[in-house]
Amino acid sequence: MKADFRALKQELRQRIVQGIWPPGTLLPNEVDLAAEFSCARATVNRAMRELAEEGLVERKRKAGTRVRQAPLRQARFSIPLVRQEIEAQGAAYRYALVRREEQDAPDWLRARLGLGLGARVLHLICMHYADGNPYQLEDRWINLEALPDAAGADFAATGPNEWLVEAVPFSDAEISFSALAADPETARYLSCTAGDALFMAERSTWWEDQAITYVRLKFQRGYRMTTRY
């Protein structure tokens, strides 16, 4: 058969998954595979590259391509805007700005984002509701040196997340997931009990090596972030 790269990839994948080529197996070289499947070497190369991206095989320049001993387990999480996440559940979204303050960046924030002494930041506390129930508490800091326009932006109607996606659509980020016990203030905003276990996502964002923003997103009790891979 003359295979396109999808059919070829599917066939190679089957051989690996069904154990015809068990972990550690050195695969035939691209020329031989191209001959077996009557296809171009570029087709084999593309199929191999995608299998490598999926973590099924390892490619080494001189040693050839082997089936991985232990496949990489990569979970990919799409992180939607909270508005989209809530609306996707069929719930009504509501946003509220709780607090807004321009101030000098506290030491811990300067350390985290690499800001200089006396750097000015905008600190925002926002609430996101689903059908009127507290869903997410957003505790956000914006570097005013990088984004002076933020000082004049009206965050009363639209959340800073949506504003930032407009202002800086493409950026690098570091994200962390963890658990924390609700402090009394957080518990008040989320209508839960102090000490409750909450899921937290933190994100620091840079654009061309300049820190843009740091945010702590604290979710209502029982929140689960799920993906398939």
Add this chain to the structure above:
Amino acid sequence: MKADFRALKQELRQRIVQGIWPPGTLLPNEVDLAAEFSCARATVNRAMRELAEEGLVERKRKAGTRVRQAPLRQARFSIPLVRQEIEAQGAAYRYALVRREEQDAPDWLRARLGLGLGARVLHLICMHYADGNPYQLEDRWINLEALPDAAGADFAATGPNEWLVEAVPFSDAEISFSALAADPETARYLSCTAGDALFMAERSTWWEDQAITYVRLKFQRGYRMTTRY
């Protein structure tokens, strides 16, 4: 210049990131880009495909390729074996099997994995230590119909995770992250206090539509799962 796809992708990426092509812009077609960069159309196609995978552009068969309005924020987490995770921190890894029991699958597990009435499962409680300190509590269920060999496997020396990677190296999985309050038993194993907020990862695994295993991994207080994107 005659561009290879990496250089081309980098150039296109810059135009998007620097706002030369702002969100919503319809990109030139592949033939025109190939002419501009003196490269093969396949080179343009590959660069475009990778930019689409990164969430920077959207490709539609008839409407062409546009810069995304809001870039997809995809965080990719590599989930290593706990042994690898602990050793990567320079700590000594120790494993202990706490409990092992063959039993009928409880109703909640049958519902989760789609198992029939009376399905037999192996229930394992395991501890993973870093430098002698409790690091992760593994609460695992294995479907003995799918993996009868698990009944005879010795999980006293090696954890079920490593055994499963050998037995079923390639599988589909659903993974969830959440927070939970430590129950008294969990607190005893992890040497923390009942009610402490813990980070939990859950994973259900299938191979060719047959359920293999379900696991709850409860991490020590203060655990953070971090990635960059």
